[in-house]
Amino acid sequence: MQVVSRNYNHFQDNLLLKGIKDEETIEFISKSIEGKNVDRTAVLSVDNRFSIDNLHDLSGNDTQYSAILNLRKGNDIKHLTNFYGAVNEKLEVGGRFVTCVETALFRKERLYKKFPPIINSLYYFVDYLTKRVAPKLPVLRNIYFFITADRNRVLTSVEVLGRLVYCGFKIVETKKINNLLYITVEKEEDRKDVESKNYGFFFKMKRTGLNGKPIHVYKIRTMNAYSEYLQGYIYQTNSLDSGGKFKDDYRVNFMGNIFRKLWIDELPMIYNLLKGDIKLVGVRPLSQHYLSLYSNDIRLRRSKFKPGLVPPYYVDMPKTIDEIMASEMKYFEAYEKSPFLTDVKYFFKAAKNIIIKKARSK
Numbered sequence: 001m002q003v004v005s006r007n008y009n010h011f012q013d014n015l016l017l018k019g020i021k022d023e024e025t026i027e028f029i030s031k032s033i034e035g036k037n038v039d040r041t042a043v044l045s046v047d048n049r050f051s052i053d054n055l056h057d058l059s060g061n062d063t064q065y066s067a068i069l070n071l072r073k074g075n076d077i078k079h080l081t082n083f084y085g086a087v088n089e090k091l092e093v094g095g096r097f098v099t100c101v102e103t104a105l106f107r108k109e110r111l112y113k114k115f116p117p118i119i120n121s122l123y124y125f126v127d128y129l130t131k132r133v134a135p136k137l138p139v140l141r142n143i144y145f146f147i148t149a150d151r152n153r154v155l156t157s158v159e160v161l162g163r164l165v166y167c168g169f170k171i172v173e174t175k176k177i178n179n180l181l182y183i184t185v186e187k188e189e190d191r192k193d194v195e196s197k198n199y200g201f202f203f204k205m206k207r208t209g210l211n212g213k214p215i216h217v218y219k220i221r222t223m224n225a226y227s228e229y230l231q232g233y234i235y236q237t238n239s240l241d242s243g244g245k246f247k248d249d250y251r252v253n254f255m256g257n258i259f260r261k262l263w264i265d266e267l268p269m270i271y272n273l274l275k276g277d278i279k280l281v282g283v284r285p286l287s288q289h290y291l292s293l294y295s296n297d298i299r300l301r302r303s304k305f306k307p308g309l310v311p312p313y314y315v316d317m318p319k320t321i322d323e324i325m326a327s328e329m330k331y332f333e334a335y336e337k338s339p340f341l342t343d344v345k346y347f348f349k350a351a352k353n354i355i356i357k358k359a360r361s362k
Contacts, residue, residue, distance in 0.1 A: 020071060025177050029069060032098045032173070032184040037066035042090075045071045047151075048078055052086035064092040073180065074101035074160055078150045084167040085194035091187045097169065100180045103157045104132070110179055136199075157181055158251050161233070162226025167191050171233055199225040202268055207285035212303040215277045217285050218268035222256025231289045269309055281343040281350075282308020283328050298325045301332055314350035 020026060033041055042055055042065055056063070068087055077083050087097050102110075111127060112120045131154040134140040160183065161171055168191035172184040201221060205228070209215035230251060252260070259265040272278045278285060285307035291299060312331040318324045334342040 022178060025182065028173075028175055028177060028182050028184075029098055033067040033069070033096055036096055040064075040066040042068045043071070044069065047072050047076050049083050049086045052083065052090060055090055065090055065095055066092060067096040067098070069098045071100065074099055075153050075155055076151050079196065080153075080155075080160075081163050081167065081194055081196040084163055084169075085191055088168045088187055088191045088194075093187055093189070095187045096172070097164075097185050097187070098182065099160075099164075099185075100177075100182045101155055101157075101160050102179065103160070103181050104154050105157070106176070106179045106181065107154060156224045156253075158224040158230060159226050162224070162229040165229040165233065166197070166226055167194050197226070205287070207287060207307070208291055208303070209277055209285060210303070210306040215272070215285065215307075217277070218271050220259055220265040220268060222253065222259050222265045223251040224253055227251035228287075231287065235289070235293075266309070273309055278307050278309055279343070280308060281310050281312075281346050282306055283331065284308075284311045284313070293321060294325060298328065301329065305332060305335070310347055310350050312346055312350075314353050315346050317353065 068091060074080055091097060108124060111124050115123050134144045164185050168187060168189045169185035170188045172186050174181055174183050199221060202218060203221050204216040204218050207215055207217045273280065282305060283302060312327050316327040318327045331346065
């Protein structure tokens with residue numbers, strides 16, 4: 001049975017017993033729980049939800065903790081989302097959770113250092129197909145998880161951080177130490193019985209449509225799993241780039257960048273066009289978070305119009321969010337005077353910029 005540490009010295013001893021002797025790691029962990037009740041801090045090295053569910057204090061009582069530290073890599077934890085959900089249930093609101101993971105990028109760096117040139121590229125190629133492609137294919141997925149028992153998984157930093165936010169945490173700090181990404185999060189809300197999400201090649205996004213009603217827009221996945229839960233965090237840490245996109249958005253994967261350049265990811269939206277959720281020309285359907293960055297006047301104006309597949313962005317090519325709002329307002333004013341002619345005009349101007357001037361949404 002795992003128990004909560006009695007005092008700070010006992011907490012330090014627990015770190016040593018779990019094999020944590022590196023000063024940088026101990027400093028990061030100690031900083032993460034600074035101000036928390038050490039008598040209600042659990043130091044663990046476990047790989048399953050059962051160990052979290054059966055976590056008790058020194059008296060054998062079930063309790064909510066001020067902090068939980070798990071020193072086992074997230075790559076080896078079975079049913080990772082359920083595990084994070086169990087941690088959420090054991091923590092008080094405002095409680096801290098510290099975990100670590102070898103990210104896909106760190107794994108690549110390790111493998112390239114482990115083998116000589118040429119061999120390392122060949123090995124990594126096979127490793128990529130085995131560890132990252134196979135688990136996402138319908139038939140091979142079941143075989144892969146049967147053989148590996150859901151251990152030694154390759155996880156991106158985006159996927160891990162996104163899972164944590166999905167499970168009711170906010171991200172406090174991340175740091176690379178000894179080729180592992182250490183993560184400190186804080187419980188924001190209670191999340192009980194969270195379920196893992198399945199991510200396929202196609203996916204739907206919840207967006208705001210006509211009259212503010214929610215619609216689901218279909219696209220080809222270009223981002224890592226659980227990316228949608230990091231939108232607020234990306235905005236806080238990276239802000240916006242020119243064109244209104246998130247600056248240095250590392251949620252987009254390698255193939256996703258290619259799909260976006262070739263417009264392949266937008267093709268499923270034709271289904272939304274046929275359904276009548278969107279029209280051919282109109283403002284982009286936005287998420288609630290992105291829409292919150294707009295002024296109240298623009299949000300109200302937007303709600304009166306059906307979103308579109310080809311936005312006025314490709315006519316004016318604005319660079320800042322203020323310029324984007326001005327571009328959309330100009331479109332609304334023109335559309336109110338002459339809906340059909342405005343959409344025809346905007347469609348051909350956008351097509352010219354896209355085909356001849358190679359305009360892209362960056």
